[in-house]
Amino acid sequence: MKIGLDIMGGDYAPKATVLGAIEAYKVLQGHKLVLIGDKEAAIGILREHNFDPDNFEYVHTTEVIGMGEHPTKAVVQKADSSISVGFRMLKEGQIDAFSSAGNTGAMLVGSMFSVKTIPGILRPAITTIVPRLNGGINILLDVGANADCKPEVLVQFGVLGSLMAQSVYGIENPRVALMNIGEEEEKGNLLCQATYPLMKETSQFNFIGNAEGRDLFGDAADVFVCDGFTGNIILKLAESFYVITRKKGLKDEFFDRFNYEQYGGSPILGINAPVVVGHGISSPEAIKNMVLLSKDMVESELVAKVTEAFQ
Template identity: 85%
Template sequence: MKIGLDIMGGDFAPKATVLGAIEAYKVLQGHTIVLIGDKDAAISILSEQNFSPDNFEFVHTTEVIGMGEHPTKAVVQKPDSSISVGFKLLKEGAIQAFSSAGNTGAMLVGSVFSVKTIPGILRPAITTIVPKVKGGMGILLDVGANADVKPEVLVQFGVLGSLMAQNVYGIENPRVALMNIGEEEEKGNMLCLATYPLLKEASNINFIGNAEGRDLFGDHADVFVCDGYTGNIILKLAESFYVITRKKGFKDEFFDRFNYERYGGSPILGVNAPVIVGHGISNPEAIKNMVLLSKDMVESDLVGKITRAFQ
């Protein structure tokens, strides 16, 4: 397996990304990490670490898409950027997964333009991990790919999240909940009111009803679906709470599981290859785990399973 990593993506690239690649190399066996980006910079960091460049493959690129750049414009205008090249390699099958802690929008645009959406999928979604107080975790999607969605899209998110929970996180028969503002079917905004009956009818997911904001960290459900506007606000709010507990010196096993570093990144589900977007502030630990999550996504054949589910 060849796992592509954008070494130019993220606030601390290429240092953090190359160091993360070294850490990933140490635990990955029989797989190759392909470092995509400024090869000279990478070699220089590797030599500082006395780590042989022969442990990696390199694809040199000359451009970088900045965090603040307009995604579509950037992907089109910078064909030799690490993100654009990464997706080219992914499309050609030269790598089996691609991840980057760079511009999220560019990663989304790249996914949809190059490897393309899986037939039958209306909109890809970005997922995130939600730790449970009692241990284990759930999945929340969408956290930002689609600010507005239709009811049918939310139902698909339920399927995508279930397949991810089952195949990558080993959660059997994952319970799917609709993020809402009341337990009852007749509660919610127009989107939820229209979505609930569709989720109830969906035979390929284990829909258990609505979840409220307070249910997210409990053992209420395994997959929480919502539009990307709501999910993104939830994600950033939860993250800020974690940051506050850390700043205040509260160390705790539950709060530690909020740490994005542990999970490495947020998979984009619904496209024809494993793609992961990392947090902009990714450190080497986060990068390492992003590469390992890439491997898990390839090994579990998540994309194949999603493709068959939507045939």
């Protein structure tokens, strides 16, 4: 297996990404990591930390897509950027997965226009993991790829989340809930009211009804579905829990699990290859876990399972 890592993506690149690659190498167990970006800078960091550069493969690029750049324009105009080259390699089968902590919009654009969406998928979704009080995890999607959604798109998110829960996290017959402002079937905005009956009728996943925000960190469901606008607000709020407890001097195992570093990144589901997007402020630990999540995505054969489900 070859995993492509954009070493130029993120606020602390390339140092944080290269150091994260070192940590990932220690646990990859024979799988190859391909560093995409400024080769000389990467080798300099590796030698500075007494790490053999020959442990990695390299693809040198001369351009970087900044965090604030327009995604579509940047991907088109910067053909030799680490993100553009990474997607080209993924499309051509030179790598099995691609991950980056760089411009999220550019990663979405690259996903949709390079490796493309799986036939039948209306819109890809970005997923995230949220911790449960009892020690497990829940899946939330979409968390930012689609600010506005149609009911049939949310139904597809239910399929994607269910397959991910089964394939990557080993959850049998995962329970899928629609994020709403009340448990009753008739509750919610127009989108939720139109989506509920479609989910109720589907046989593609185990729909258990509406869920409220207070249910997200419990065991009422395994997969929580919402539009990307709602999901992104929930995600950013949840991420603040860890920061707040640290600032208040509180040490709590549950709130420690809100640390984004533990999860590494968010998979983009519904496209023809494993792609993981990391947080812009990713540390070496987060980069390591982003790479390991990419490995899990490949080994789970999730893309093939999604493709089969939508045939």
